Amino acid sequence: MANLFSSFDPSTNFNLSLNWMSAMLGILFIPSMFWLIPSRMNILWIKIILTLHKEFKILISNFNIKGSTLIFISLFSFILFNNFLGLFPYIFTSTSHMTLTLTLALPLWLSFMIYGWINNTIHMFTHLVPQGTPPILMPFMVCIETISNIIRPGTLAVRLSANMIAGHLLMTLLGNTGSMLSTWMISLLIITQLLLLILESAVSIIQSYVFAVLSTLYSSEVI
Template sequence: MMTNLFSIFDPSTNIMNLSLNWLSTILGLLMIPLSYWLIPNRYMIFFNSILYKLHLEFKTLIGFKNTNGSTLIFISIFTFILFNNLLGIFPYIFTSTSHLTLSLSLTLPLWLAFMLFGWINHNEHMFSHLIPQGTPKILMPFMVLIESISNIIRPGTLAVRLTANMIAGHLLLTLLSGIGTSIPSKFIIFLIFVQFLLLTLESAVAIIQSYVISILSTLYSSETN
């Protein structure tokens, strides 16, 4: 029995106090057939075409002079988040991206790497971001404070955005499925139809959120160059 609505996000499956639900983060590798790595097929061509389109978009955002392999990390982040978001839709599979533990583990090191690279190699460029062009002198201290705070909270906003979107959709699906036993049988078909629409929406959200996280990370990296 579910004692708390948010208990559906608890990594409760464990053996010898080891939380096995977190293994779902690498479960996507088992879903890729061996032929994907060996034999060119439609699945491989389709997936590679998506990654190539992402590479071109990331390359445009970063700048054509700084793209020697730099888009690979953002494509990897997109693929990793996408796999885990979509896996979380399936029943009895732990949604790892609904925890700040995973999302902050992705965004915080990435943000720290951008900041260290920018302040060490392009400190004047980084200082210029703190004061937008045309700012009156009397407002400069306030703008530096505001820009510094907005820069510091970036990894948190990325992590919370991903976590909140994953939690919201799953909670809505859980709430609607919980009323199935208490409504008349003639409304069951309508409930199933609504659940199907919500599942489709949640699938779209899973794809969009992985794209948004990777795009925003790319934009943040372009500011350090």
């Protein structure tokens, strides 16, 4: 089992933790989009950003603040780049580690909580007791809402890292059986791996979108 999970070890190559540099590889790919303007990649990316901007604006429902969706679009872009880069051979998947995902989720949640409790204290207290709760259940609801609020950064971080690990682990397990299979079984294995790769590409997009949307929803509760 230790060898199976060694592909997720940050320091497997040359005893150096240079694998974390893969989180910055996206920066190298971004400038190539803007060499020819408007290039197809540039038009596609602008359309994606505008669509996300409209989605997040609806969720935030605060149209007076300009650039309020910028941090969430940047977060989506960063996670999307890292998820996709992890699908390439010999590139370390940084989003499969709680070190990175919790670093993204915890400061966001903490900043929302500090802002909410300082500026909208009464509003934050009303969130602890849902409307129409019977008086006898109010203490229990406060406990439940408080716990659900505290575990939010953990659920954000675990959801992203667990989904990244699960797909890569399944592909690793199937790939390791290749040397023991016959020719026609290897052909079936390759087709299965390709289908899993397509599935993982979809998961990469979905998980980055889910992370950004949930962060936006948590921010909308404190405004």
